[in-house]
Amino acid sequence: MAMKVEVMSKEVIKPASATPDHLRTIPLTLFDQFMPQTYINSIFFYSITSDNSTVTQATFPHKLKISLSEILTRFFPLAGRIEGTRIDCNDEGALFTEARADILLSDFLRTPDVVSLKQLIVNPFDYLDHGSWPLLHVKVTFFTTEAVAVAASVSHKIFDTASFIKFVRIWAATVKGCVDKVNPQFIASAFYPPADLSVEVPPLMPLRKKSITKRFVFRSSNIHKLKTRVASEHVMNHTRVEAITALLYSAIKGSRSNESFTMTQSINLRPRLPSTLLPPDAMGNLLYSPLLNEDSESEIKITEMVSKLRKTKEELNEIIMEETRGTESTASKLRMIGERIAMEMLSSLSESRAETNVYVMTSFCRMPFYEVDFGWGTPLWIASYVYEMSRLCILMDAKDGEGIEAWVTLPEEDMSAFEQHQDLVAAEN
Missing domain, CATH: 3.30.559.10 (Chloramphenicol acetyltransferase-like domain)
Known part of the structure; x- marks a missing residue:
């Protein structure tokens, strides 16, 4: 069954507090230089029922935004932009999109297709200028009944999958009011040599349209x-x-x-x-x-x-x-x-x-993808797609x-x- 998704709103979410001056610049590494301008994406599908919910559908988007702003103070590079061989942690923010689908989640999950999945994440190629791309995209799509898809997309230029799922789990815990002691450390440049734009490195994952x-x-x-x-x-x-x-x-x-x-x-x-x-x-x-x-x-x-x-x-x-x-x-x-x-x-x-x-x-x-709980229990299903x-x-x-x-x-x-x-x-x- 074909699905149509309508975007209801877009908003830029900035960190709840400014990033200190001494943390404003993070060097990219040689390995980052291998990475193409693409994103790690995951879409988490949930059923919203009274017996598994600690949040309501009406308050969910607001809670997501508030908690996202809060944890961006710890994951501050995600609110920055890439400038040459560094991340400028300038607090410009992450993109938050809210949308609605004209289909039952149960119908969608019977035969999920890639064309429909594309509608549930933000296409980074909408941004022609690489330097203007938000490094974090979030898209929340409500289905016609009590169900929702939460899609998170993080630039592969700065995060690998382990970093990505660590961030998403902490974000989900924050939505529920849980407090964790994770202290993310952005130390990749202390491990791999720094990037050098004078060195031409062919990307490991070349882009191709067809x-x-x-x-x-x-x-x-x-x-x-x-x-x-x-x-x-x-x-x-x-x-x-x-x-x-x-x-x-x-x-x-x-x-x-x-x-x-x-x-x-x-x-x-x-x-x-x-x-x-x-x-x-x-x-x-x-x-x-x-x-x-x-x-x-x-x-x-x-x-x-x-x-x-x-x-x-x-x-x-x-x-x-x-x-x-x-x-x-x-x-x-x-x-x-x-x-x-x-x-x-x-x-x-x-x-x-x-x-x-x-x-x-x-x-x-x-990796603990199926442990990501925003307040409605564990996901019914998780999908991944790379544009x-x-x-x-x-x-x-x-x-x-x-x-x-x-x-x-x-x-x-x-x-x-x-x-x-x-x-x-x-x-x-």
Whole structure:
């Protein structure tokens, strides 16, 4: 059923108090420089009923705005703007949009489609001047019955997924009047070398207009069968994310059999580094994105890809262990690890030919998206969508926490062959 969304209002939300002068400038990092001008988006769908609500539909938008203004004093870069190689924390504010949909949420959730999802988030490409883009967009859409979608979008130039979900959870808790002790630390520039506009770095995720996004759902029972089938003597205890990632890459390669391409998977560094070096509340793009180059002749077997993915993680762990053995100060160790990882990524990037297509995999799995509660309990469903991106796969937990939903964006001419790949069809059905 087609959905029509009408925008009711737009408002700029500024921090409740001014950002101190000594916090007004945050350098971008070399890794930030890799990132395209795109946003991390998630849409949280809720049912509004009397027995699960601590807020009412009438007061909800106001509570969202007040609480957003409050936490922007802690997440002050989100109210700023990007200027060259830095974030100008100028308190210009975040964009808050309120809208209404002409459909029941229950009808929408029966067959959710990407065209409809686009209407529930703010399109950043409406802003022609990159420097004028708000780094945070919020869109709240009420459905025709007691239901609402809360969409949050944060610039990938300054936040990774771990930072994004940390922010959203704290915001939701603030709406309910809960007090947390999280102290976000914007220290990515102490880890990765600073950005340099004189260095031309090709983006890992190039923008492309003619692409298509589809959702693929893998039940836990099918994931278990896949893990059993691809177990090998090299990797016996692979994860469900490794198995699905390898499956998707195998299907992508099958759809482009005569093409060399490069694959990369984003790895969150926080759980891999000692908390004394990198605090859990560290914000920014604190990722490692190794590149795997595949030639046009080879056929990717899922078992081989699982082994390659595991090897990249083991190599990362070895780098961290080597650089933390010394007696240097905490700041020095952090900087050395960041520089070493950055050099590894730049080295692998330099080995890729300019015309080679890059396929990016990122996983939201095991992150607490389904714990985001604005006062109406946990979400009925969560969707993710990235505007104008090509060759991107996003993995998200299903609501049961065991299945996986994959949001796959490919060029239009590649999607048909991809979705008919026999291994993909077998794992999804």
